[in-house]
Amino acid sequence: MSGFDNNKKGSFLATIPVASIELDDDTLTKRCKFNFSYFYKQQASQSFDEWDHGQLIKLFEKIKDYSNDSLNHWRKQPIGKKSGHVLEVYGAFPSNSDFTLPKHVPHQAQWGRFRLESAVRLVGFVLPSDYNNKFHSCGERYDCNTFYVVFLDKEHAFYKMERK
Template sequence: MAKSKIKPNQKKSIIAEAIEKKKSVSDLVDNGLFKISFEHFDREQGQRFEEWQESKMLGEALNTLWNYCFQPLFKQYSDKFTVYGDFPPSNKTEFSHPKQVPQDAKWARIHVNGLHCLIGHVIYDTFYLVFLDQEHKFWISELKNT
């Protein structure tokens, strides 16, 4: 694998700096960076990993998550990573609140591509993936710019 050449005045990307930095275990404890958990994943609603693999979206979803792992979670909220707060009202969703997720969870979505979204909730620096939502049915909204 060829090393990328950085010109003297060119800044390295956050990802390149994080990968190059030699870390000890103590550097990783409570570092505040985005983390992912599958502890609350619901295999009964939304799609399964195998379905996203067949549609070639699983790799893109994993790359999306990987890119988030180099900065603190709270610094990355954007149009692509939105924290909704409460679970959507029943007239705005095709999902039901899973038993394994706390009632007071702060629900969020990470947009992957097209309508494909990763739905979960956030606690401190961890995104708990709960649903794979290929048709944006977790929080149904009016389409814009169509």
């Protein structure tokens, strides 16, 4: 009876899919990451406790969805029929902004934003592409597929567009 149980157990275990980062169809390496270590509250931005439960749920749902693809994917992904993309990387900190450049953000930062909905934005920076595959003196590799979140922008005040 125990041989039969082992065969049954083996057959059952064989039906369970095996996930591996080494499989050709695994997408772990292309998925972008979000880092909140540079998060900063200033007058024009909001802190998490200023967003209601529903707004926070939407934020984390978007972050979950955006984490399925690379930053480059989101740079190319258009927003509906409008001009612009889900992720816009502006480069320099915008001059027409209600925000002030934080001193703790590296000067190499390429500033940008993820569009969450309507006027709501997740503002932060990415590393310039010339840091791709380079190592810091600590021995860790720079990650050009990470979006470093600095501000929550509920009113589209980071990069103000002139009304036409």
